[in-house]
Amino acid sequence: MPQMFPESFLQEVMDKNDVVDTISRYVQLKRSGTSMKGLCPFHREKTPSFHVSADKQFYHCFGCGKGGNVISFVMQMENLDFIEAVKLLAEQAGLTMPEPSGRTDSGAAERRRLIYKINTGSARFFYDCLLSERGEAARRYITDRRLTQNTVNKFGLGFAPEGSRLLARLRELGFSDDEILLSGMAVKNDSGSIYDRFRNRLMFPIIDVRKNIIGFGGRVMDDSVPKYLNSPETAAFSKSYNLFGLNFAKSAKDSFFVLVEGYMDVISLHQSGITSAVATLGTALTPEQARIIKRMRQEAVIAYDSDEAGQNATKRAIELLADEDVTVKVLTMNDCKDPDEYIKANGAGAFHELINNAKLQIEYKISKLQEKYNISVTDEKVKYVSELAAEFAKIKSPVEREIYVGKTARETGVSADGIFSEIDRLNAASERKNRFDHASRGLRGNPSVGRLSGENPERENALRAEKTLLNLICFDPQVFQMTAASLSSGDFEEGAHRELYERLSAVRNSGAEPDARLIVAQMSGSEAAAGILIQELNIEDNVLAARELIRRLTAYRKKQKLLETVTSGDLSQSQKLDEMREYLRKEVGTNEQHEQHEQSEQYGE
Ligand SMILES: [Zn+2]
Incomplete structure (x- = not known):
């Protein structure tokens, strides 16, 4: 994947797009020591654990x-593949894209572009049909x-006629049946024949923020069911990621943003000058959509239908x-x-008025x-107060809390103190739950969370040592020389660590200084690599630290080998005993030699 652009070009793209500037467009960052910190845009959190290093650009x-x-970052945030993200950043920096060499596309991006083409052809066809006799x-x-x-044109509304006329048109345009099926504009039935997905429906193209037609919604014009039909999930369209x-x-x-339920609501609001209206695509709001809203606006006004379903959707x-705050x-x-x-x-003015008077949630x-x-019934009053x-x-x-508690106290006659102690109790309970969630996430193998080692503390320690050592290798050539003399990539416990070590050695062996950003860009396990290389280590003497880390990793590796030997069926009992004796003899010797490194524990962190 990474060799699609010349290294120098990638470097230029990264030089011209500062990671702090770019991320600041999406996330509020505050300085914290040598790095910047903010609320992570990729998971829900209340206290910032998202770090950005201006020095290292990670x-x-x-x-x-x-x-x-x-x-x-741009890939994850904008849901783009590598090429698309590089293009976007290059454009923003005013760089000219290099000529592509050979096959440059990832399969998914190619499929997506194909679907955009099919969708554009379909939208034109639907629009023509709307204006035609049909x-x-x-x-x-x-x-x-x-x-x-005007509105019809702006939203590109159209009409899908009866029969399989779109299919015929798309074939005329040169798309194969497989390609058309991929786009979801046609479906195949059990007997193998292909027909239009949307028939006799008013068509709403769904357009993403980069102006690609990613899918369609189709609405019946009578009482048939389903009332709304959407494009299926395709390489280009994911309902939960779009509005x-x-x-x-x-x-x-x-x-x-004004959040509404249906296509017609959005269109009608936009026509009335309320252009901040968006709708979920025939489903309840998803966490991904909430995050999209959060990225673009601080506030949302929910204007869902007033029926029960709408009110339940409002709650959610x-x-x-x-x-998402x-x-x-x-x-x-x-x-x-x-x-x-x-x-x-009531007219558009009245709706504006409604927005101005919207109640805080x-x-x-x-x-x-x-x-x-x-609340005149004691039993119900208790429930009312505790739900509040x-x-x-x-x-x-x-x-704000004080104000509402005061109001409720006056309304119900329950003392404010009483309500506050109920609030404290609930907060304490959720605090305990959070801690538990946090801890169990750590146990599921996220090495960065907490100090809770999993089932194998020795392995955890080795992994930590590997990380520290890899970080040192990246920034200190002497540490690399020392490591290369005693370890090979196979000695690293984790796949991503092995890959990172190989990349670093390749660069160092060629006599160059590793560019950490470039290495992360080129690695398949780049998340792990970024996590390792972003660390600012407070180590006074790299050489001393490296010696200790290498010793520890060597010891760990030897022990693993011994374990493999004694559990394998290939050796006789006496051979196994010999191996163990040999191991113990060496191990005791090693320990005596290195007893002076009392401070060693700190390098494992
Ligand atoms: Zn996160």
Whole structure:
């Protein structure tokens, strides 16, 4: 993968895109010692464990283990492959892309581009159909929904006719049946015949922020089911990672997104000048979508349907967004079913008014609980207060919490102290749970979390020693010479460590200084490599430390070999005993020789 661009070009791309600048566009970073720190964009967390090193140009999350250089960051953040990420960064830096040499594409990117082409062809076809004789009913539907021609053009609406006409058109355009099936625009039935997925539907192209048509939503115009049909998950389309309307909403001036349920809501809101509206794609909000919202805006206004399903979806969306620290407001549309209907009945101005008066999520929750419980009944009052306490426990600002507790105390006659102690109890319980989650994540083999060694503390120690040694090798040529004299890559316990060692030796053997960024860019296990190379070690004497680390790794390796020998069936009992005696004799000798290295423990950290 990495050899697709000349090394010098990759280096230039990384030189011109500072990792701190680039990451700061997505994550708020604060200085902490020699590095920058922030809340990890790849996993949910309340305290920052995401580190960025300006010196080394890496990032690494000690919570989830994600890490790398500026290229891998853009890959992960924007959901791009290596080539696409390099292109994006090169463009941003005003660099000219080198001519591709030979096959330069990864399979997935190639498939994605093919699907974009098929989708673009399909969207044109649907649009033509809408304007043709066949599209009459669809045009009438659009007029009934009071959509203007401008809106139709802006969103690229279209009409999918009966039969398999799209299939015929795509074949005319030169796409093979396999390619068309890959795009999800056609399906194959059990008897092997292929037909259009979308028939007799109003079509909504789903466009990503880079203006690619990644899929479609199709809506019936009568009462048939399903009412909505989406493109399947393809190489180009993943429902949970996209929001309908985001391509326009991302440039809206509002400091918030309006979150709605359906395509028609988004379109109707945009037509009314509320261009910050986005919709989930026929599913409940996903954690990935919540993270996308968080990356672009501080605030979200939820305007889901007022039916029960919509209200349940609201609850879930509040949790997910609040977890991402997005300020959430909820909008109530009184008698109207959805935003589309509300605007038709009351006009765009009234909807703007609704947004301005949207309740903060906590107030929305209080009003929902007030509807649920009758607090003149003692039993219900208890439930009301304890459910509220659970909500208040999630509020971070002590002032805000104080206000709501005060309100509830006045409303219910329960003392504020009583409510506070319930909140404390709940917080203590969730704190315990967090610690437990954290610990169990550590046990599942994330080496960066905590000091909880797994089932094999000796192995954990060896892995830590390997990491420290690899870091030293990268930055100190003498340590490399020492290591090369006693260890080979096969002596490293972990695959990623072996690979990193091989890369480092290759560079050092050629007489060059390793460029840590480049090495991370080239490694398949680059996350592990970034995690190792980002560490700022506080070691006074590299040589002394390296000697100790090499000794420890050699000892560990010998012991492993002995274990393999004595558990294998190839040797006789007496041969095994000999091996063990030999091992012990050497081992005792080694220990005596190295007793002066009392401080050795610190290198394992
Ligand atoms: Zn993380």
